[in-house]
Amino acid sequence: MGRQTAAALVVLWLFTAAASAEGDYMKYKDPKQPLKVRVKDLMKRMTLEEKIGQMTQIEREVASPDIMKKYFIGSIVSGGGSVPAPRASPEEWVNMVNGFQNGSLSTRLGIPMIYGIDAIHGHNNVYNATIFPHNVGLGVTRDPEVVKKIGSATALEVRATGISYTFAPCVAVCRDPRWGRCFESYSEDHTIVQSLTEIIPGLQGDIPSDYPKKFPFVNPGEKKVAACAKHFVGDGGTTNGINENNTVIDWNGMLSIHMPAYLDSISKGVSTVMISYSSWNGVKMHANYDLITGYLKNTLKFKGFVISDMRGIDRLSTPERANYTYCVQVGIHAGIDMVMVPDEYVEFIDDLTLLVKKKVIPMSRINDA
Ligand SMILES: *[C@@H]1O[C@H](CO)[C@@H](O)[C@H](O)[C@H]1NC(C)=O
Ligand SMILES: *[C@@H]1O[C@H](CO)[C@@H](O)[C@H](O)[C@H]1NC(C)=O
Ligand SMILES: *[C@@H]1O[C@H](CO)[C@@H](O)[C@H](O)[C@H]1NC(C)=O
Ligand SMILES: *[C@@H]1O[C@H](CO)[C@@H](O)[C@H](O)[C@H]1NC(C)=O
Numbered sequence: 042m043g044r045q046t047a048a049a050l051v052v053l054w055l056f057t058a059a060a061s062a063e064g065d066y067m068k069y070k071d072p073k074q075p076l077k078v079r080v081k082d083l084m085k086r087m088t089l090e091e092k093i094g095q096m097t098q099i100e101r102e103v104a105s106p107d108i109m110k111k112y113f114i115g116s117i118v119s120g121g122g123s124v125p126a127p128r129a130s131p132e133e134w135v136n137m138v139n140g141f142q143n144g145s146l147s148t149r150l151g152i153p154m155i156y157g158i159d160a161i162h163g164h165n166n167v168y169n170a171t172i173f174p175h176n177v178g179l180g181v182t183r184d185p186e187v188v189k190k191i192g193s194a195t196a197l198e199v200r201a202t203g204i205s206y207t208f209a210p211c212v213a214v215c216r217d218p219r220w221g222r223c224f225e226s227y228s229e230d231h232t233i234v235q236s237l238t239e240i241i242p243g244l245q246g247d248i249p250s251d252y253p254k255k256f257p258f259v260n261p262g263e264k265k266v267a268a269c270a271k272h273f274v275g276d277g278g279t280t281n282g283i284n285e286n287n288t289v290i291d292w293n294g295m296l297s298i299h300m301p302a303y304l305d306s307i308s309k310g311v312s313t314v315m316i317s318y319s320s321w322n323g324v325k326m327h328a329n330y331d332l333i334t335g336y337l338k339n340t341l342k343f344k345g346f347v348i349s350d351m352r353g354i355d356r357l358s359t360p361e362r363a364n365y366t367y368c369v370q371v372g373i374h375a376g377i378d379m380v381m382v383p384d385e386y387v388e389f390i391d392d393l394t395l396l397v398k399k400k401v402i403p404m405s406r407i408n409d410a
Contacts, residue, residue: 094112104141155205155206210268268312312346369392
């Protein structure tokens with residue numbers, strides 16, 4: 042199966058959470074049809090505007106059901122501290138999520154919007170949600186089972202709000218304790234980080250034995266969420282531990298220290314991978330075609346979707362956003378499938394649409410995303 046077909050497994054799982062539209066026989070919704078047939082059927086029903094909208098993730102504060110509908114927005118994000126109200130209750134979260142869902146493509150095609158939240162950081166949790174120790178603390182347990190249980194408990198609380206996606210786990214290998222985000226790393230030892238990727242089946246569910254190997258997997262019940270291995274790749278290896286800086290290391294070093302946890306994450310069915318703000322040997326990861334498309338997608342055969350970090354593509358021009366069209370071109374070309382825009386979504390959508398119409402970005406890249 043191709044990447045496109047496989048990525049649809051995630052999307053098809055998400056259908057189970059959506060209200061289905063009435064109307065003609067929709068082949069893509071029929072589980073008896075072969076996956077390839079379902080994907081082909083769905084793709085031919087979607088317009089370019091809908092496909093690009095699905096690649097767009099916008100901030101909760103600028104979103105509304107009408108905007109979801111007008112731009113076919115695929116995803117919403119709560120940025121740091123972005124909550125529906127101070128000390129918001131589960132009910133307030135559920136109502137907000139339902140409102141956005143009502144404006145999404147779920148009404149026409151049964152494709153629900155995906156709400157993404159950083160449940161592990163705790164800065165936009167439901168009031169009174171359980172807060173577990175951070176990764177640096179979990180790392181010292183050396184206990185994959187306890188970390189898996191934490192994934193399960195977190196998934197349950199997140200999903201109860203209607204949210205189906207969390208930006209976790211961070212699989213950074215912290216190579217310099219001066220790095221301000223070392224708390225987000227399980228360890229300086231990549232083998233510990235690898236073993237604690239057990240949080241992924243905790244968040245997403247255990248992969249059934251008859252499920253195709255290395256495919257993204259989220260249990261279709263109501264207790265699990267899609268996970269995200271981040272930040273691809275080398276975020277914990279920057280010079281002098283300067284946050285989001287340059288990781289200087291040769292290919293062997295990259296493969297033996299920073300990459301192994303991604304192989305574990307993929308074999309455990311992780312649905313998404315987030316790109317790092319950092320650079321590798323001077324090249325920004327958000328622009329790195331060779332690592333994102335060449336290595337992650339083509340060599341490792343990662344079949345979920347690749348998401349940018351918050352305004353991650355903005356930094357592809359200097360000063361930031363100086364030429365946003367260029368940022369969009371380079372980021373999408375590198376292989377990013379969903380962009381955490383998150384505010385100026387009209388500009389993102391217009392720029393990407395124009396790049397496709399001018400054939401600078403091929404339609405195949407949009408279909409892949
Ligand atoms: C949070 O927990 C406290 C103490 O258990 C309880 O009194 C309060 O009602 C809870 N608030 C919400 C919004 O659930
Ligand atoms: C969303 O739509 C459902 C079904 O039509 C409706 O019951 C619900 O009240 C709507 N929710 C919001 C928040 O608009
Ligand atoms: C790394 O940090 C230095 C010092 O702040 C800065 O001049 C440089 O531009 C940064 N490099 C990258 C790739 O972010
Ligand atoms: C901005 O980037 C686009 C796409 O790469 C390019 O065609 C255009 O010439 C650039 N504009 C300026 C003002 O440099």
